Amino acid sequence: xxxxxxxxxxxxxxxxxDSWMGGGMxxxxxxxxxxxxxxxxxxxxxxxxxxxxxxxxxxxxxxxVALRILPxxxxxxxxxxxxxxKKWFFNPEKENITLKPxxxxxxxxxxxxxxxxEVLTVDFDAKTKEIKLKDINYxx
Amino acid sequence: MxxxxxxxxxxxxxxxxxxKPLTISLKLIIIVLLMYMNDNNYLAIFMPVFLVxxxxxxxxxxxxxxxxxxxxxxxxxxLILDLVAYVPNxxxxxxxxxxxxxxxxxxxxxxxxxxxxSYQAKIIIGLCFLFATIGKFLAPExxxxxxxxxxxxxxxxxxxxxxxxNNIDILSLKANESNLDLLINTVNPKDSFNLxxxxxxxxxxFFLSYWTIFIEGMIAITFCxxxxxxxxxxxxxxxxxxxxxxxxxATVKGFAIILSALGFIQSIEDNKITKFSKFYLxxxxxxxxxxxxxSRLFNLFI
Numbered sequence: 001x002x003x004x005x006x007x008x009x010x011x012x013x014x015x016x017x018d019s020w021m022g023g024g025m026x027x028x029x030x031x032x033x034x035x036x037x038x039x040x041x042x043x044x045x046x047x048x049x050x051x052x053x054x055x056x057x058x059x060x061x062x063x064x065v066a067l068r069i070l071p072x073x074x075x076x077x078x079x080x081x082x083x084x085x086k087k088w089f090f091n092p093e094k095e096n097i098t099l100k101p102x103x104x105x106x107x108x109x110x111x112x113x114x115x116x117x118e119v120l121t122v123d124f125d126a127k128t129k130e131i132k133l134k135d136i137n138y139x140x
Numbered sequence: 141m142x143x144x145x146x147x148x149x150x151x152x153x154x155x156x157x158x159x160k161p162l163t164i165s166l167k168l169i170i171i172v173l174l175m176y177m178n179d180n181n182y183l184a185i186f187m188p189v190f191l192v193x194x195x196x197x198x199x200x201x202x203x204x205x206x207x208x209x210x211x212x213x214x215x216x217x218x219l220i221l222d223l224v225a226y227v228p229n230x231x232x233x234x235x236x237x238x239x240x241x242x243x244x245x246x247x248x249x250x251x252x253x254x255x256x257x258s259y260q261a262k263i264i265i266g267l268c269f270l271f272a273t274i275g276k277f278l279a280p281e282x283x284x285x286x287x288x289x290x291x292x293x294x295x296x297x298x299x300x301x302x303x304x305x306n307n308i309d310i311l312s313l314k315a316n317e318s319n320l321d322l323l324i325n326t327v328n329p330k331d332s333f334n335l336x337x338x339x340x341x342x343x344x345x346f347f348l349s350y351w352t353i354f355i356e357g358m359i360a361i362t363f364c365x366x367x368x369x370x371x372x373x374x375x376x377x378x379x380x381x382x383x384x385x386x387x388x389x390a391t392v393k394g395f396a397i398i399l400s401a402l403g404f405i406q407s408i409e410d411n412k413i414t415k416f417s418k419f420y421l422x423x424x425x426x427x428x429x430x431x432x433x434x435s436r437l438f439n440l441f442i
Contacts, residue, residue: 001236001264004219005271009278011223019275022223023232025268026275027392028352029282031290034226038324051327062225070223096327120329122320126286126342131323132332 001025015072016119016136032121038133039067041083041117043097045090045109052088052097059099071119076139080117088114116140161408161417162254166201168401168424169237170194173210176394177234179217179225204245211235211242229268230395236264237402254411261405265379266363273357276349285346292345293337294320297390306344312336355382363406376416379403383423387430400424 001023008024011017018034019026040053054064063079089106090097097109118138124131159167174191178184190210194201214235218227240260248256281287292302299313319333359382362375379399387396403420 001232001267001271004232005267005274017223019279020229021227023219023227023229024275025229025232025271026278027229027272028291029272029275029279029287031281031287036320036324038326038329040329051329053325053327055325056327065226066224069226118329122323124281124286124290124335126281126284126289129335129337130332131290131320131335133323133326133329 011070015070017070018068021069031124032136034065034068036122037068037071037136038120039064039071039118041080042115043088043109043113044115045097045113049115050090050095050097057099067119071137073137073139076117076119076137080114080139083117084111084114086111160254161411161413162257163198163201164413165254165257165401165405165408166241167195168404169241170201172397172401173214173234173238175397176231177214179227179231183217202245204242207238207242207245211239214238228392228394230392230398233264233268233395233398233402237261237398240264254408258406258408261402262363262375265399265402265406266360269356270360270364273353273360276353276356282349285342285349288345288348289337289342290335292341292348293335295390301389302341306338306340308336308338308341351385355385376403376407376419380416380419387423387427393427393430396430397424397427400427 004023005025008017008019008022008026011022012019012024012026018032018037019030020033038053038055040051043050043052054060054067057064060079060083063082067075067079086099088097088099088109088111089101090109091102091106093103093105096102098106116138117140119136120133121136122131123134170191174188174195177187177191190213194203194206200206218231218235221227222232240257244253244256244260276282279287281290292298293308293313294316296314296317299310299317302308303310303313313336316336323331323333355378358378359375362372362378365372365375367373383396383399400420400423404417404424407414407416407420
């Protein structure tokens with residue numbers, strides 16, 4: 001138990017581990033937890049930036065969970081490679097990017113346009129009551 | 141009816157208490173695993189096949205090789221692969237409890253088994269709450285009350301109590317929940333929203349933070365202290381207060397049920413079931429009732 005607690009503290013500080021995870025018994029402490037984290041990647045297409053939230057891509061469910069638990073550099077790079085190895089399509093009517101073509105007008109995009117994979121978490125400002133997302137880690 | 145139930149529990153010839161405390165303890169752990177060790181398709185299919193036989197055959201229930209195999213399976217899924225998939229902390233406790241049983245069955249003499257298992261259950265509970273308490277001091281948002289302000293106003297498990305105690309309508313709290321859901325499903329990382337809260341929630345959240353540190357800290361201290369210290373004699377009372385003040389509002393059922401099972405095991409004294417053991421056993425049985433939204437029902441009548 002001591003090992004998992006010490007590992008939890010080390011990984012939270014150094015690799016962005018969700019403090020609720022990894023057997024550290026630090027549940028109900030920090031607001032930041034994997035359930036409130038967002039993992040996704042950015043595509044720059046026609047001079048516009050699009051963010052693809054991995055929660056909306058069922059084929060990447062396991063990777064989404066793994067990234068939200070431990071968004072380490074190694075894990076980000078490994079999953080970035082996997083994302084870039086797939087074919088992604090841009091739907092001009094809905095202006096979104098998906099893993100499968102969603103209309104006859106969907107266009108295959110160049111994976112070199114995938115510029116960044118990142119993990120964010122909710123940030124609560126107790127004074128202003130504003131809740132927004134803030135970066136935990138990213139890879140290009 | 142409740143009186144009859146409690147009387148039946150107290151009868152010496154009650155079926156359950158003809159069993160040795162060790163047998164009941166092992167059965168409780170097996171029941172927990174049967175209910176909650178179903179994290180993926182492999183476990184969901186194979187674990188019932190593996191877990192039902194020890195409930196039926198005593199030889200299997202107390203077989204050390206059976207528990208060694210169970211310890212191996214739980215260690216792989218809950219201790220080794222714990223950073224790959226979603227493995228909440230209570231699944232780690234499942235693994236610790238199984239490993240504790242395996243160690244006891246391999247290395248303890250027959251007459252010492254329940255004493256050793258009881259000791260290990262006490263240490264598991266003590267360390268769990270010790271780490272939880274230290275963790276709260278490592279979270280600035282917990283110490284300034286903003287963790288509970290955020291949680292009480294966005295997590296639906298707390299909505300009933302929050303609205304009753306803090307004069308805020310459920311619709312505002314549901315709006316917070318819905319906005320948070322939109323935020324985590326966003327396609328625009330620049331999105332934000334303002335939490336609907338009030339001064340009363342901020343104040344009560346601050347109080348709740350330090351109440352939690354107090355009660356969890358006392359459980360940690362009393363369970364980690366050796367029995368010779370007077371404070372250690374109050375350990376069950378602190379755990380009972382924690383159960384009563386936490387489970388009706390925010391039950392993490394997997395955690396609650398293993399805590400009840402370990403509570404039962406550690407409260408056995410001189411190979412005998414105590415009144416505390418019976419309390420934990422009743423909690424173990426009644427836990428599914430926590431799914432009833434008591435505070436929301438109460439809200440309907442005021």
